[in-house]
Amino acid sequence: MEKQYAENRIKSRISWAIATALAVVALFAAFMPFVFMVFNSFKGKFEMLTKGVFSPPEKLNFTNYQEVLSGGFVRYFGNSVFVLCLSLLLVLFIAACAAYPLARFKFRMNGFVYALIVACMAIPIHITLIPVFQMTKSLGIYDTIWAMIGPNVAFALPISVFILTSFMMGIPKEIEESAEIDGCNKYRMFFTMILPLAKPGLSTLAIYNGVNIWNEFSFAYTLTQSPKNRTLPLAVWDFQGQYSMNTPMIMSVLTLTVLPMIILFIFAQDKLVKGMTAGAVKG
Amino acid sequence: MLERGMAYMKDKANSLGGRRRRSTNIAALVFLLPVLLILSVFIFYPIVDSFLISTYRWNGIAAEKTFVGISNWIKLVGDRDFWFAFRNNIIIMVMSIIIQIPIGLAEATFIEFVGKKGTVCKVLWFIPMLMSSVAIGFLFNYALAANGGMISAVSQLFGGGNIDLLGNKNTALMTVIFVIAWQFIPFYMVYCMAAYTNVSEDVYEASLIDGATKGQYFWRIALPLLMPSIKSAAILSMVGSLKYFDLIYVMTGGGPGTATELMATYMYKNAFAQFNMGYGSAIAGGMFILITLLSLVTMRAINGRKEEE
Numbered sequence: 001m002e003k004q005y006a007e008n009r010i011k012s013r014i015s016w017a018i019a020t021a022l023a024v025v026a027l028f029a030a031f032m033p034f035v036f037m038v039f040n041s042f043k044g045k046f047e048m049l050t051k052g053v054f055s056p057p058e059k060l061n062f063t064n065y066q067e068v069l070s071g072g073f074v075r076y077f078g079n080s081v082f083v084l085c086l087s088l089l090l091v092l093f094i095a096a097c098a099a100y101p102l103a104r105f106k107f108r109m110n111g112f113v114y115a116l117i118v119a120c121m122a123i124p125i126h127i128t129l130i131p132v133f134q135m136t137k138s139l140g141i142y143d144t145i146w147a148m149i150g151p152n153v154a155f156a157l158p159i160s161v162f163i164l165t166s167f168m169m170g171i172p173k174e175i176e177e178s179a180e181i182d183g184c185n186k187y188r189m190f191f192t193m194i195l196p197l198a199k200p201g202l203s204t205l206a207i208y209n210g211v212n213i214w215n216e217f218s219f220a221y222t223l224t225q226s227p228k229n230r231t232l233p234l235a236v237w238d239f240q241g242q243y244s245m246n247t248p249m250i251m252s253v254l255t256l257t258v259l260p261m262i263i264l265f266i267f268a269q270d271k272l273v274k275g276m277t278a279g280a281v282k283g
Numbered sequence: 284m285l286e287r288g289m290a291y292m293k294d295k296a297n298s299l300g301g302r303r304r305r306s307t308n309i310a311a312l313v314f315l316l317p318v319l320l321i322l323s324v325f326i327f328y329p330i331v332d333s334f335l336i337s338t339y340r341w342n343g344i345a346a347e348k349t350f351v352g353i354s355n356w357i358k359l360v361g362d363r364d365f366w367f368a369f370r371n372n373i374i375i376m377v378m379s380i381i382i383q384i385p386i387g388l389a390e391a392t393f394i395e396f397v398g399k400k401g402t403v404c405k406v407l408w409f410i411p412m413l414m415s416s417v418a419i420g421f422l423f424n425y426a427l428a429a430n431g432g433m434i435s436a437v438s439q440l441f442g443g444g445n446i447d448l449l450g451n452k453n454t455a456l457m458t459v460i461f462v463i464a465w466q467f468i469p470f471y472m473v474y475c476m477a478a479y480t481n482v483s484e485d486v487y488e489a490s491l492i493d494g495a496t497k498g499q500y501f502w503r504i505a506l507p508l509l510m511p512s513i514k515s516a517a518i519l520s521m522v523g524s525l526k527y528f529d530l531i532y533v534m535t536g537g538g539p540g541t542a543t544e545l546m547a548t549y550m551y552k553n554a555f556a557q558f559n560m561g562y563g564s565a566i567a568g569g570m571f572i573l574i575t576l577l578s579l580v581t582m583r584a585i586n587g588r589k590e591e592e
Contacts, residue, residue, distance in 0.1 A: 012496055023393050023404060026386070029465070031407050033426050036433055054436060098318035101311040107304075113315060120326055122578050124526040126547050127571040130336060130554055130564050131329035134343070154325030157318055186310040215415030217529045222555065233417040237533070240421065247425050254418050261413040269406075276412060277473050 041065070041252035064252035068239070073256060075228055076235040079145050080214060083231055087152040087213050091160055092202050094153070099164035099198075100190050104176070114165065120158035125151070125218055136223050147223035148231065152216060156209045163278060167201035168194065207275025211261070232257050330571070337564035344558065355565035365566060368537075368544040369573065375460055375545070376524035380517050382464045387471025388513070392505070394472075395479050396497055405476075412469040420533030423462045424449070449535055455542040459531055466530065467523075471516055478512035479505070514585060521581060525574045546570040 035054075041064060042057035101107070102114050132151055136142045171194070179189055217233045224230045227238050236253050243249040264272050337355050341348040359365055390408055394401035414422070426433045429447035438446050448458040482505055490500045528547035531537065537544035537552065550570060554563025 008496060012498070015498060019393060022389070026390060027404060027407050030411055030469070032433065033422055033465070034410050036426050037422050054433070094317045094321065097314045101314045105307050105311045107308050107311045110311075113319070117318065117322065120322060122522055122574065123326060123330070124547070124567075124570055124574055126526075126528070126550050127333050127567045128326060128329035129551075129567065130343070130560055131332035132325060133555075134332075135324075135329075150321070150325050154321050157321060161318060186307070187313075190314070215417070217415070217417050217533075233415055236417060236421050247428075247431060250421060250425060254414075254422055257418055258414050265409075265413055273409065273473055277470065277477060 037251050037254055037258075040248050041255045043248045045246050045248060047248075064249050065256070068249065068253050068256060071239075071242075072227055073235060073239075073253070076230055076232050079230060080232040083145055083148050083152065084210060084213050087149050087156070088206060088210055090149070090153045091156045091209055092206060095157055095160035095164050095205070096195060096198060096202065097190070098157075098161045099168050100194050102161070102165045103168035104173075105186075114161075117158050117161050121162065125155060129218065129222060132219070133222055142223060143225045143229055145224075145229055145231075148216070148220050151219045151223075152213050156212065160205050160209060163205060164198065164201055168198060171197050203271070204275050204278050207272060208278040211276055214260070333564045333571075334568055336560055337562075337568050339561045341560045342558040343554070343560040348561075351561065355562050356568075358562065359565045359569050364541055364544065365546070365549060365569065367541055368546045368549045371456060371543060372525050372527065372545050374456065375463065375527060376521055378460045379463060379467065379520050379524050382460070383467050383520060384471050384513060384516055386464070386468050387516075388475045388509070390468070390472040391475035391479060392501060394476060408472055409469045411465055412473075414466075416466065416529035417533050419462065419466050420530045423465075424534055427458065427462075450539055452539050452542045455535060455539060459534060459543050462534065463527070463530060467520070471520075474516055475509065475512070478509050481512075482508045518578075518581060518585070522574065522578055525570075525577065546573070 039054075039056055042059075042061050044061060044063075047058060098117065102110060102117075128151070133142075136147045141147045175197075176189060176193060179193060184192070215233055216231070220231045220234055221237070224234070230238065236250070236257060239253045240250060338350060338352055339348040340351050340355075390404070394405055397404070411419070425431075427448050429435055429445045429450060432446075434448060435445040438444065448454045486504060486508075487500060490504055491497075495503070526547065527545055528551070531543055531545055532548050532551065535543045537548040546566065547570065550563050550566040553559045553566055
């Protein structure tokens with residue numbers, strides 16, 4: 001008994017040592033590319049080639065950043081903010097509108113409509129890409145920031161409706177019932193009761209959809225052409241054409257595009273993590 | 284269906300309950316109208332339109348379209364490049380499930396066992412998730428570059444030469460798979476951490492009191508309890524891998540040759556680089572059908588097993 005206990009202790013020590021070693025390896029693997037990006041973004045074009053890629057920069061050299069920021073980066077950023085805000089507002093409002101009857105009303109088509117909306121979660125965007133491209137052209141909004149709004153909203157809606165419906169089902173019914181007796185109709189109920197009560201669900205969705213819309217690439221790439229109308233994920237793409245041989249410059253563009261997320265992570269870590277995994281629902 | 288619904292509503296409208304039901308129906312319609320409108324315009328109509336376009340030969344710009352019937356589809360069924368791309372999708376799918384979920388689970392378990400001290404790990408391990416696919420693609424393009432990349436630098440440290448992982452046909456796909464793993468492991472880590480919160484603290488303490496080691500606790504108690512979450516993680520990973528586009532398009536564009544071609548990149552190239560809208564639509568349609576079929580089969584398999592239990 002004593003011997004076995006000792007054996008177990010040795011075994012567990014060894015397995016802990018292995019686990020810790022692996023954890024350290026995983027830390028390096030996760031963090032090194034990031035360090036590579038940030039370090040090199042401060043280097044001069046030749047400093048990187050002569051000093052090696054892993055060395056910290058000699059000094060905090062902001063010239064790359066200055067050049068990127070004066071080279072149209074602000075425009076991409078502004079476009080991204082605009083597309084994000086408008087898309088997000090529409091998604092949250094429309095999803096809340098849809099989730100309310102699906103969670104609360106008894107009507108014949110309820111199950112069918114819900115299934116129809118939720119089934120859209122599995123649809124690959126590529127099946128819509130060509131028709132949406134044509135539609136955008138014939139509407140005359142090709143190569144404007146308006147082009148991205150519709151597809152962004154449409155592909156964010158199914159999961160948003162799915163999450164909000166289950167959230168609204170969890171809101172206690174008693175409040176509404178008493179309001180209904182007082183003669184409150186369904187429309188007033190939605191704006192005065194349901195929307196405020198659904199705030200926690202809406203804020204989680206805002207983060208989830210916000211991150212996705214902020215990073216959206218395929219539609220932005222297909223539906224816009226000129227740098228002045230493009231969003232942030234394409235800034236890297238366009239800058240690469242300009243500075244393809246200048247790795248530090250690209251790294252500073254990358255660092256700048258990640259910066260908003262880093263700031264969000266520092267100040268609202270728990271909310272961000274929770275929001276980003278909101279999409280992990282059982283299909 | 285709608286007409287019948289209207290007639291039904293008319294019959295019932297006379298009674299008080301009927302009037303109430305009618306106002307509920309109208310309210311439901313008002314609230315659901317925006318979502319149905321948007322989905323119709325940007326998802327339902329485009330799907331139908333894609334299948335229609337797939338019966339034409341068309342460059343997307345000229346007014347004239349040539350109706351070619353199902354010849355695009357016949358071409359697709361016999362198109363080696365498409366099936367090779369599908370094969371790549373399947374490889375990425377299987378490798379993603381094999382690599383990402385176990386490592387994510389291991390990281391979550393480590394954090395679970397270490398407790399508060401694990402916060403540093405938690406923060407650093409999460410970092411890849413802050414970057415978009417496009418940013419990750421570009422970062423690794425440079426980090427893995429033969430000239431001035433990280434891997435080459437390490438290799439030189441040990442006296443080796445430059446290594447071009449992405450430019451080599453034999454290593455490109457595996458390299459891309461590891462970059463995808465780098466991107467998504469944090470997601471499964473957070474996912475498994477959330478799953479762990481459902482395993483009650485009491486079970487953990489009780490098992491330790493009963494003399495179980497942490498290893499025994501993990502394999503015999505925690506893992507079976509986490510299994511349902513792991514299964515749905517696998518479904519998520521599966522559907523995601525079949526739709527994969529951004530990162531690969533940015534990193535390799537499907538190359539070198541067709542080594543990392545995916546259904547989505549193949550479709551994109553045909554439609555928007557060669558302006559073959561008809562064939563591009565057929566590829567997109569094929570991709571849509573394959574994804575739907577695979578998802579249905581998997582769901583059926585997993586739900587069927589649930590019924591047996």
